[in-house]
Amino acid sequence: MAFFSYKARNSRGASVSGVVEAGSLDAAANELLGQGITPIDIQPSSGPGKSRKAKADSNKKGGAGRSGKKQSGIGDIDWNEDAFKALNQVMKRRKITIDDKIIFARQMQSLTKAGMPLDRALAGLQKSNRNPTFQQILKDVQHNLESGQTLSTAMASHPKVFSSLFLSLVDVGESTGRLDLAFEQIGHYLNLEKNTTKQVKSATRYPTFVMLTIMVALGVITYFVIPAFSDTFARFGSELPLETRILLGISDFVVNWWQFLIGGGLAAFIGFKAWKKSDQGGMIWDEKKRFIPLAGNVLERVALAKFARTFSMVLRAGVPIVHGMGIVAGAVNNRFIAKRILKMRDGISRGETLYNTAVNTGMFSPLVLQMIAVGEESGTIDQLLEEVADFYDAEVEYDLKRLGEAIEPVLIMVIAGMVLILALGVFLPIWDLSSAAN
Numbered sequence: 297m298a299f300f301s302y303k304a305r306n307s308r309g310a311s312v313s314g315v316v317e318a319g320s321l322d323a324a325a326n327e328l329l330g331q332g333i334t335p336i337d338i339q340p341s342s343g344p345g346k347s348r349k350a351k352a353d354s355n356k357k358g359g360a361g362r363s364g365k366k367q368s369g370i371g372d373i374d375w376n377e378d379a380f381k382a383l384n385q386v387m388k389r390r391k392i393t394i395d396d397k398i399i400f401a402r403q404m405q406s407l408t409k410a411g412m413p414l415d416r417a418l419a420g421l422q423k424s425n426r427n428p429t430f431q432q433i434l435k436d437v438q439h440n441l442e443s444g445q446t447l448s449t450a451m452a453s454h455p456k457v458f459s460s461l462f463l464s465l466v467d468v469g470e471s472t473g474r475l476d477l478a479f480e481q482i483g484h485y486l487n488l489e490k491n492t493t494k495q496v497k498s499a500t501r502y503p504t505f506v507m508l509t510i511m512v513a514l515g516v517i518t519y520f521v522i523p524a525f526s527d528t529f530a531r532f533g534s535e536l537p538l539e540t541r542i543l544l545g546i547s548d549f550v551v552n553w554w555q556f557l558i559g560g561g562l563a564a565f566i567g568f569k570a571w572k573k574s575d576q577g578g579m580i581w582d583e584k585k586r587f588i589p590l591a592g593n594v595l596e597r598v599a600l601a602k603f604a605r606t607f608s609m610v611l612r613a614g615v616p617i618v619h620g621m622g623i624v625a626g627a628v629n630n631r632f633i634a635k636r637i638l639k640m641r642d643g644i645s646r647g648e649t650l651y652n653t654a655v656n657t658g659m660f661s662p663l664v665l666q667m668i669a670v671g672e673e674s675g676t677i678d679q680l681l682e683e684v685a686d687f688y689d690a691e692v693e694y695d696l697k698r699l700g701e702a703i704e705p706v707l708i709m710v711i712a713g714m715v716l717i718l719a720l721g722v723f724l725p726i727w728d729l730s731s732a733a734n
Contacts, residue, residue, distance in 0.1 A: 300324040301341040304333045394490050396430050401483035409476035461627045468613045499696040503703045522547040543721035582632040594695045599630040601688030608681035618645050
């Protein structure tokens with residue numbers, strides 16, 4: 297048996313500390329939980345008596361240090377240890393991914409279905425979670441929960457991790473007493489969102505790689521290769537072809553002003569990102585990106601599929617339709633479509649039917665509108681919207697496959713055009729020199 301010093305909170309939320317005897321660190325934590333005490337920090341200790349003695353000795357050493365030069369050395373060591381601990385925490389800080397949220401939702405579904413209390417469930421998930429950032433968030437949620445807040449309210453203090461849809465479903469699950477079903481729906485939704493994102497990245501990975509390779513190749517040829525030929529062309533003493541003069545002019549410009557070109561490119565990229573994050577810029581970008589060749593329709597269908605599936609989920613969970621439309625607008629990640637969804641909400645609040653408000657947006661195809669009308673008349677709008685989401689998902693999957701097939705010929709033509717321009721610009725003078733020599 298060993299001793300462990302702990303800092304914890306009791307059932308009233310007050311901070312307590314002490315020493316407990318147990319066989320291991322986990323056993324000490326389980327013993328404290330059994331006493332109704334939630335541990336915050338547990339460290340090995342030499343025992344109650346020895347701990348007090350060690351504390352007294354440290355106080356004596358501290359007093360002696362104040363009268364001599366050793367105090368600065370001890371202070372430096374403590375400061376260095378604190379600095380290393382802070383640096384270690386920063387290095388351990390990791391972004392919370394969608395996989396972390398999916399695992400959390402599935403674990404919470406299993407634990408709540410088994411009837412485990414929420415505070416004990418969160419305490420157990422902190423130990424099993426491998427993301428230190430998520431561990432800290434779960435600890436904060438547990439503390440808020442123990443102070444008397446509901447689970448949805450405790451999670452609401454971290455809006456970047458738990459979305460409004462996540463919180464609304466948890467709130468409904470708490471109200472109905474079926475948190476397990478709420479977390480099951482959340483896990484299913486997050487898994488579908490993950491698969492859609494993976495499909496989009498998979499379809500755009502190849503063309504993005506090819507375009508970056510072309511840009512790097514053009515930079516190398518313009519900065520290193522063409523200047524080497526310019527010295528040779530200067531010795532010809534004759535007028536060079538137009539293509540060669542254009543290439544040499546571009547090469548000279550890049551060689552002389554490359555710092556400003558790179559700086560301007562970075563500034564334009566940062567400015568575009570900042571503009572896109574603003575309300576007005578984000579609205580314009582989300583509206584105009586629908587007209588991007590080949591990819592615009594795919595992005596719009598992805599947003600509409602997310603709208604249909606999210607709306608079906610909130611209706612099935614029992615969220616009021618007007619409140620649910622606000623949640624859906626925040627979940628589509630498209631400000632232009634979100635604005636139209638909010639107009640649908642305003643129309644429904646005025647007494648219009650869902651079908652009429654959907655027609656006025658101009659976003660949906662006649663087949664989807666017909667399914668919405670049938671679902672509204674039969675009272676099965678949540679089921680019909682889920683079928684609409686499946687329809688859009690199938691369309692997105694097909695479009696993504698076709699996107700790769702459509703981009704490949706375009707990339708081949710771009711590469712062929714680049715090779716043709718370089719060949720004409722570099723080899724025409726050589727061919728002219730050969731003809732003159734003959």
